[in-house]
Amino acid sequence: MSADLMTVDRPAGMKRRKTKLRYNQNGIALLFLSPWLLGLVCLTLGPMAASLYFSFTDYSILESSRWIGLDNFTTMLTADPLFIQSLKVTFIFVFVSVPLKLMFALAVALLLNKGIRGLGIYRTVYYIPTLLGGSVAIAMLWRKMLGGDGLLNQLLAMVGIQAPDWVSNPKYSLYSLILLSVWQFGSSMIIFLSGLKQVPPEYYDASSVDGAGKVGQFLHITLPVLSPVIFFNVIMQTITAFQSFTQAFIISNGSGGPVNSTLMYSLYLYKKGFSFFQMGYASAMAWVLVLLIGLFTLLLFGSSKLWVHYEDGGK
Amino acid sequence: MTIKGTKGLALLLSSILLMTTAACSSGGSNAPDGAKASSKTEGSAPAIELRMTWWGSQTRHDLTTKMIKRFEEKNPGITIKPEYSGWDGYFDKLSTQVAGSNAPDIIQMDYAFLSDYAKRGTLLDLTPYTQDGTLRTEDHDSSMLSAGSIDGKLYAVTLGVNAPGVVYNASVLQELGIAEPQESWTWKDFAEMANAIAKKKGDGYYGTPDISGTTNIFEVFVRQNGSGLFEGNKLGVSREVIDEWFNYWQGLRDSGGATTAEVTAAMTNALETRPLSVGQSALDFAWSNQLITYQNVLKDQSQKLKMQVIPHMEGEQKIGEYLKPGQFISGNAKTKYPKEVAKLIDFMVNDPEGTAILGAERGVPVNSAVREQLKPSLTAEEQLIFDFIDVVSKHSSDIDPPYPQGFSEIDKNFKSASEQISFGQAGIPQVSEQFISGANAILDKAK
Numbered sequence: 001m002s003a004d005l006m007t008v009d010r011p012a013g014m015k016r017r018k019t020k021l022r023y024n025q026n027g028i029a030l031l032f033l034s035p036w037l038l039g040l041v042c043l044t045l046g047p048m049a050a051s052l053y054f055s056f057t058d059y060s061i062l063e064s065s066r067w068i069g070l071d072n073f074t075t076m077l078t079a080d081p082l083f084i085q086s087l088k089v090t091f092i093f094v095f096v097s098v099p100l101k102l103m104f105a106l107a108v109a110l111l112l113n114k115g116i117r118g119l120g121i122y123r124t125v126y127y128i129p130t131l132l133g134g135s136v137a138i139a140m141l142w143r144k145m146l147g148g149d150g151l152l153n154q155l156l157a158m159v160g161i162q163a164p165d166w167v168s169n170p171k172y173s174l175y176s177l178i179l180l181s182v183w184q185f186g187s188s189m190i191i192f193l194s195g196l197k198q199v200p201p202e203y204y205d206a207s208s209v210d211g212a213g214k215v216g217q218f219l220h221i222t223l224p225v226l227s228p229v230i231f232f233n234v235i236m237q238t239i240t241a242f243q244s245f246t247q248a249f250i251i252s253n254g255s256g257g258p259v260n261s262t263l264m265y266s267l268y269l270y271k272k273g274f275s276f277f278q279m280g281y282a283s284a285m286a287w288v289l290v291l292l293i294g295l296f297t298l299l300l301f302g303s304s305k306l307w308v309h310y311e312d313g314g315k
Numbered sequence: 316m317t318i319k320g321t322k323g324l325a326l327l328l329s330s331i332l333l334m335t336t337a338a339c340s341s342g343g344s345n346a347p348d349g350a351k352a353s354s355k356t357e358g359s360a361p362a363i364e365l366r367m368t369w370w371g372s373q374t375r376h377d378l379t380t381k382m383i384k385r386f387e388e389k390n391p392g393i394t395i396k397p398e399y400s401g402w403d404g405y406f407d408k409l410s411t412q413v414a415g416s417n418a419p420d421i422i423q424m425d426y427a428f429l430s431d432y433a434k435r436g437t438l439l440d441l442t443p444y445t446q447d448g449t450l451r452t453e454d455h456d457s458s459m460l461s462a463g464s465i466d467g468k469l470y471a472v473t474l475g476v477n478a479p480g481v482v483y484n485a486s487v488l489q490e491l492g493i494a495e496p497q498e499s500w501t502w503k504d505f506a507e508m509a510n511a512i513a514k515k516k517g518d519g520y521y522g523t524p525d526i527s528g529t530t531n532i533f534e535v536f537v538r539q540n541g542s543g544l545f546e547g548n549k550l551g552v553s554r555e556v557i558d559e560w561f562n563y564w565q566g567l568r569d570s571g572g573a574t575t576a577e578v579t580a581a582m583t584n585a586l587e588t589r590p591l592s593v594g595q596s597a598l599d600f601a602w603s604n605q606l607i608t609y610q611n612v613l614k615d616q617s618q619k620l621k622m623q624v625i626p627h628m629e630g631e632q633k634i635g636e637y638l639k640p641g642q643f644i645s646g647n648a649k650t651k652y653p654k655e656v657a658k659l660i661d662f663m664v665n666d667p668e669g670t671a672i673l674g675a676e677r678g679v680p681v682n683s684a685v686r687e688q689l690k691p692s693l694t695a696e697e698q699l700i701f702d703f704i705d706v707v708s709k710h711s712s713d714i715d716p717p718y719p720q721g722f723s724e725i726d727k728n729f730k731s732a733s734e735q736i737s738f739g740q741a742g743i744p745q746v747s748e749q750f751i752s753g754a755n756a757i758l759d760k761a762k
Contacts, residue, residue: 060720061414062435079756148581168580170738254403255727258580259734274407276724277431279414 051283059280061273072284083285085260086268089174093264094241097181102233105185109192110222123190130186139180139250143167146176167251170261177262180247188233195229196222227308235300242293245270265289363652365659368398369423369642370405372586372608375676382672386662393655395421402584406723413437420650421659424471424643426462430717432645433470439646441469444657451665454684462640462714471643472660475678477602478638478707479535479625481505482609484597486618491515496623498706502536502563505598505626509572512597522572523598524590525579527564528733530726532600534635534715535625536560541632543715548761550725550754557747561736568737576737587612591620600625603703604641604678607696620696622703624710636711638704641678679704721761725754 030037055072059065076083112122132138145151148165156163166176203221212220223230245266248256256263256271269289273282369379376399383395398419400408406428412418413432424432432438444450450472452460463471481496488495493511496504509522526532534544536556543551567573574582574590582588586608590596594614601609603622610620624636644663646656662669670685675697680686686701693701732750735741741749 060435061410062432062437081753148577165577165581168577170580170734170740253583255730257731257734258576259738259740260731271727274411275727277410277720 051286054280055284055287057280060277061279072281086263086265089263090265097178098237098241101182101185102188104182105188106192109189109196112193113196126189127186130184133184134246136250139247142180143251168258170259173261177247191229191233195226199225224309228310231304231308238296239293363393363655364396365421365655366396366398366419367421368419370400370402374608374611378673378676382669385668386659418647420647420656422645422647424645426640427718427722429471431720433465437648438470439648439653441657449654449657450661454682456681459640459681463643471645472664473640473681474644475604475641476638476681476704477604477641477678478636478704480603480622482599482601482606482620482622484618485621487597498624500626501629502626506567509567510570513571521574521596523596524582525564525568525573526600527561528730530729533560539628539631539635545719548719548758550751554747558743561743603700606700607676610696622699633712634710636707637714638708638711639714675700719758721757724757728753
């Protein structure tokens with residue numbers, strides 16, 4: 001700030017003016033920040049505090065809430081098979097879709113990094129699914145495409161394969177969602193691509209002189225140098241995947257079906273709160289999700305010492 | 316930072332906090348007293364805007380917006396803002412709006428949710444307006460008035476009387492040389508017909524959609540067995556009846572008469588997507604008023620749909636069929652203009668013009684004078700519905716009390732249970748057992 005750069009040697013009167021100036025500057029800054037602060041307090045902190053309170057109550061939305069202590073949390077862990085089912089579905093989704101998506105993103109980034117012509121166009125084309133993929137329209141399109149007599153099955157029928165309905169068969173429905181998520185690899189790919197551009201070419205030159213092959217270079221140069229970027233992508237994608245809602249909601253018609261095979265955690269939370277009038281329970285579920293995401297983020301950070309290499313030694 | 320600066324910052328922050336709390340808590344205090352506001356505005360024709368919400372198909376949206384336009388022409392100064400959607404998600408949205416004190420002034424209600432909403436004080440007590448003549452109920456069927464009343468107060472006015480039934484494609488039956496169902500038909504007849512249709516039509520065509528997960532129709536079956544789906548705050552249906560129901564549908568799936576598990580899972584509640592509409596089945600279960608929409612969205616418009624009662628059970632304890640207040644219309648307890656709300660409701664159920672526009676799309680009108688007035692101008696489908704309701708009103712038993720709290724969760728579990736069986740994930744006895752214990756746990760909690 002410019003006030004701090006002012007020299008110290010000033011008469012006393014000047015000094016007072018300076019503090020006044022600084023006070024005004026802070027005031028003005030806060031004034032300009034106030035729309036954001038207002039939003040933060042009203043739309044984020046307020047509701048968060050409220051949901052923390054509601055998580056210890058029996059709250060039907062239409063009636064006022066009643067304090068029940070830890071009941072919601074004990075019910076969740078001991079007497080709600082659908083809660084366990086939603087955890088199972090969400091874990092499968094996270095642990096299959098995130099690695100697949102990142103591998104795919106890295107592979108495409110490596111291809112695009114070969115210095116091909118029209119890179120800008122390819123980058124845009126591959127990024128489009130990320131922009132559109134979260135939308136309701138795409139989820140509906142996806143449902144049509146993978147449905148019983150959707151485009152995919154019509155193509156398969158041409159080569160004589162009688163395929164199942166990929167979205168309304170509980171064996172495959174979750175994997176259709178995973179596929180839809182992997183397809184939105186664009187943002188990770190862009191980050192990988194910029195990461196790849198940072199790898200100093202001398203490393204490759206030096207290693208080829210020493211006789212390293214392509215695979216060796218990838219394993220011993222590209223991956224280690226890229227590891228901070230991978231780390232970042234893993235964290236971001238894991239957090240998003242835990243909260244995934246729209247696709248499951250649209251593709252299963254809001255039911256998490258068939259047979260609860262796509263009952264994502266957020267979807268179940270939504271059903272509890274808004275369809276079954278159990279907002280207290282839903283709030284408790286929301287806080288459990290916060291803790292879960294926090295726990296996995298911590299674990300990832302903990303593991304990062306083992307596999308993430310910073311060129312400056314992490315300083 | 317200097318001490319003074321910190322102080323200033325603290326001051327500013329706290330004032331912002333004050334501002335925000337004021338901004339956040341803007342409910343209640345500045346909402347004008349409803350009765351006062353409306354009595355003041357009488358006669359001077361100020362701009363009053365009412366929000367109205369309903370669920371339904373495109374047919375209903377078109378008719379209702381037309382009705383609203385006519386109401387606005389006849390009542391200058393009142394504008395109605397429609398907010399409509401399909402059935403899926405309608406009550407999710409409504410509960411959120413009610414919680415946020417942001418619900419529409421006029422609300423289409425369902426029998427299943429009426430007590431939930433009325434007992435929680437969210438619906439407008441319409442009794443005063445029936446007494447001052449704004450909302451005339453003299454010609455309404457008394458059973459429908461009592462269905463919309465709770466503890467002696469009228470919370471909901473019936474828009475149309477409905478009954479559950481089987482819609483069938485008469486043209487397809489004729490083409491296949493299958494006789495149309497009679498009023499006395501049984502579940503066995505139904506299964507034979509479904510199987511015959513599927514067999515004669517061949518691959519990809521079914522007799523009926525598998526509705527074993529539809530609680531409404533299961534309820535009729537339960538009633539035929541002599542109990543209610545619920546008895547007070549407990550599940551009323553026995554393990555044997557649930558098993559029998561699932562076994563019956565398992566049989567129909569195995570023989571090809573009913574849709575496969577995959578096809579069923581891909582179906583929604585939107586009538587446009589049902590197998591009957593898209594030409595993949597000749598039978599479906601529906602509410603009587605839905606015949607109009609079914610006929611409108613039928614893929615082959617040259618075909619004719621008709622309706623018959625839900626099949627009987629051999630040696631049934633009582634007739635399962637019942638008359639249901641198809642849809643209710645209610646006011647929001649927090650509306651600023653309760654009198655105008657009552658006025659619109661009156662227009663929908665009593666006014667010759669309003670009722671003529673709406674016709675029987677929501678069911679047979681509840682006002683006997685309106686029924687008489689409509690009779691000469693009925694369309695073919697409306698005539699079928701009127702006749703059907705006539706038949707049912709002669710042979711039916713009383714509707715069961717509204718569902719207890721927790722019904723929507725039990726409803727979802729019943730659908731999952733049916734899917735578990737049809738996808739072969741678990742045996743019928745095990746699924747029934749789980750369903751019963753789960754439902755009773757939900758009911759215990761919701762008490």
